Amino acid sequence: MTRLLSGPMIGTVWRTRRSRRSGFVGAFIALFFAAATATSAGILLESGARAESPPERYAGAAVVVGGKQSYDPPADVGNPDAGTGESVVLPERVRLDRGMVDRIARIDGVLEAVPDLSFPANLLVKGQPLTGPNGTRSWGHGWDSARLMPFTVSAGRPPRAGGEVLVDAQLAARARVAVGQDVQISIHGRPETFRLVGTAAGGSPLTKQAALFFAPDEAARLSGNPTGKIDTIGVLAAPGTGVDELAARITGTIGEDQITALTGGQRGYTEFLDLGNSASNLVALSGSFGGVGLAIVLFVVAATFALSVHQRRREIALLRAVGATPGQIRRMVAAEALMISVPAALAGAVLGIPLATWLRKMLVAGDMIPDTLALHIGVLPAVVGVGSTVLVALAATYVAGRQASKASPTEALGEAAAPRRLIGGFRLSLGLLLLAGSITLVTVSRSATGDGAPAVSLGLLFALILTVVVLSPLLVRVAAAVLGMVISRFSPGSGYLAAANSRANARRLAPAVSTMVLAVGFACTEIFLQTTLLYAAATQAAGGSVADHVVVGGDTRLSPEVVAAVRQVDGVDAATGITYTKVLTGTFDDLDMSAVPAQAVDTDDLAAAVDLDVRSGDLGALRGESVALSQSEATVLGLAVGDLMPVRLGDGTLLKVKIVATYGRGLGYGDVTLPAALVAGHTTDGLTQQVLVRAQPGADQQRVRTELAGLAARFPGLTVTEPHEALAARDEDQRANQWGAFLVTGVIVVYTAIAVINTLAMTTSARTREFALLQLIGATRQQVLRMARWESVMLIVTAIVFGSVVAVTTLVPFSLGRAQLGFPYTPPLVYLGILGGIAVIGLFSVMLPAHRVLRQRPVEVAGVHE
């Protein structure tokens, strides 16, 4: 045992840092941006988790009680204390029994429990439905709930009898209607006439809705639930009661598996369900952003440290020669990692704030989250960002340090030392093992067909990239040998040198090539995963479209009764209404369920109006408690036609249904198809999005279309479009939904690009002496630059080839399985853009440092003056 402690080594680190600036700067940059990425992901995550949703109509309620908007299966059936499994957000309103109002009213501290009902109600102006401000929804309620804001009558009087309505003052102003006038209102998509008896205003103007108030009994009738259910309960507290304490008491009394009782800035979650959805989407998005980001960071930082240690082998060998033990070398490298990573991570965490601000702005611009979702900049994300970055640095250093400590003291004695093996036995076996593992994952990915397929693909991507990283010296050597032959022929001087250098320095180039492969592989895989999914959905939707006309309702949607009316139109052969929702699917063996896109359809004419590409069973049997599944969903669940399965509707209602058919076009039309009757009453608004119409053979299409459009008089807001227009609109929506994923992918791709610039610049900057020697023995500056250019061309081609192989290997099983396409959809311009990007980055990050290196006079660098 040596008596030297690590102290003197740390001193050495500090004093010698100047001499390896390029390595230190490189590591600093990699860690700086790593911390920025991690911190911004953390900030977004915390913002999503803590997002406040200020209430509007419930601003005056102390506590807002709503149904529990999530499905939380017990983790372990036998053991209720084991907590819950994976929580799934329920997308449709979970309604409450009316009896709940009295139970809550009796709770201590409750002054009054006020029930609220919401149903779609749009004021009609010249027959056209009026939405809320900025295209938001317009809802009808009972006047008794007006107390919760509270609204006060600003003109006229409150509605007291059937046929009377009071509207919010802003709506009245927009509609230019006056008290005393008769107005047309579309209730659940059907027009009715009411007498406008008054207008009312709250403390602040409504921004996320328009409100129409009816007499309480009238509201109950209009809502379609005259006796049964209510939407929410607003609680007014007795004087002197703490709201949080009251909320806890309510939850405790009723049971937290039944209701959620929210207070303060959270109350809006019950009022606006989509806000809860977008907040949890933000949590999911930033979670995967942070997770994928950190995995990428681990690769990048590992490559950077490996490079920096590799470049200092001689110096480390010298330290070994003068008596440093391998352990001391490891500690020295770890000390360096700490010395660099702590300031880098702290500075990066600061950058994380503007990055998160920018990302939020982009997500708002893409309508992924509402502008009201404010950024919550807390200490925790920065702490986690800094901590994880430092941990990643130390982990990466552990590997690099092991390599470094193996340096033999004799290597200090110049170039006479034995050349190192290209790749160690351990590394080679590890690489082959990883390769075998990746191949196994390919088959898993081929059969992963559900919503989890992209996650499996991501796993495969990382396995492949890890394989490339481990085997990189070998891969670079092979690529250099092949490309070298071509390039030497092209350019017998510089190209020949470039080829020889790349062959001989495979180890040195390996980290840079690994990073470039990572950049190309990740960008191609993640981007083309999205484009393939979108393309498959669009192709399937188009392929299944056999309708002649599509009746749509726009923002205000359609009454389900429109289907029957459409069938009455002369020349119409078949019509089916489609309501898009989400349902939770699972099996009886497992309590966990996952949300999948679903369509509720009118079953009578289904086969005539849409071609789902039936694979087994019969869609004609889709009646009553039955369901049809996409082939991929059936595979995921391991179920077949004739099996029974549990389905939870969007509001959590549990059904036991029989599978009657499977079909191929799941991405285009949703993985689950169920009869509209099953879903009726279990969606928030009870409306239908569109009706697919098939005309009789030989019918006059123009006339059919005109007659369909004429239904707008009975169904306000109805329009008729061509199927291709409806498909285009759907594509647009789907693309908008992918915006967040594209955005975070873009940020990570930019990070990998920075990493590529970084490692290449480090690799080139370390070649001062080599460039000088070449000049001294007669190479002109131009020749050295040409050599560097040829080398970077070889690196770029190598990275493009291996990166594309990684991407194709990841994407083909995915497109065969989930997307049911023979080959992933890769828009050539996007692919060329990625290749062009890596080529430009590759050339610049080699050539700029090369120019800088060549500015030094060769005699000062080479020769005796070591």
Added chain:
Amino acid sequence: MTRVSTFQAAAVTDYAILLKSVSRVYGKGQSAVTALRDVTVGCPRGSFTAVMGPSGSGKSTFLHCAAGLDRPTRGSVVLGGVELSGLKEAELTKLRRERAGFVFQAFNLVPALDVAENIALPLRLAGKRVDPAWIRQVAAQVGLQDRMRHRPPELSGGQQQRVAIARALVMKPDVVFGDEPTGALDTTSGRQVLTLLRDAARSGHTVVMVTHDPSAAAMADRVVFLADGRLVGELEQPTLRTVASRMAGLGAWVEGIEVMP
């Protein structure tokens, strides 16, 4: 006052290398350092000249100026009959490639290339045809014909220096410059290298070598002594004894060991 070289009288073209009144000043103003002061030296074709002097005497600057690696502040350098001042950097590089060969103390070779490729490298850089027979012949001159496919890390330090000499000779240059070519070698290897350099001079190449080792200098035809940037003496047909005593007179530490800075 400047000592005038005895060779000054001869015609310019008789010299493979001629420095006339060369001064080299680094930096400007207060911090200016004069490395060479008005030095005039010529080396006839086929001669073997050693340049000696204590540390900081300007011998490396002398070599760099002579070889066109550095540009004098004043004076002129004629290499193989060509005046170097006024040449552009690329022209200078090409001239150097054709007319001058280099052997440094260490790190002479491109590690990515094997022995034959290292020797042939100047030819390739000049865009000339590589004749394998010629490469073999040059390698044989330095006794490495059996090591053609070895890479530098697989060679001893002496072998590496011999490869460097072969590479310096491959272009048939006017002058071979050596910057402490034996500085990192043991006595036996150093002796081999010096013998090769002397053989090169005998076969018509001019050799100019900077050294601090009197026994190395004693292998040369002539030694010129520098001190404080000035030419301070010359010795024809030197022996170890005469070189050592002259160096002792210059106050140098003549054991041939220098402490690494």
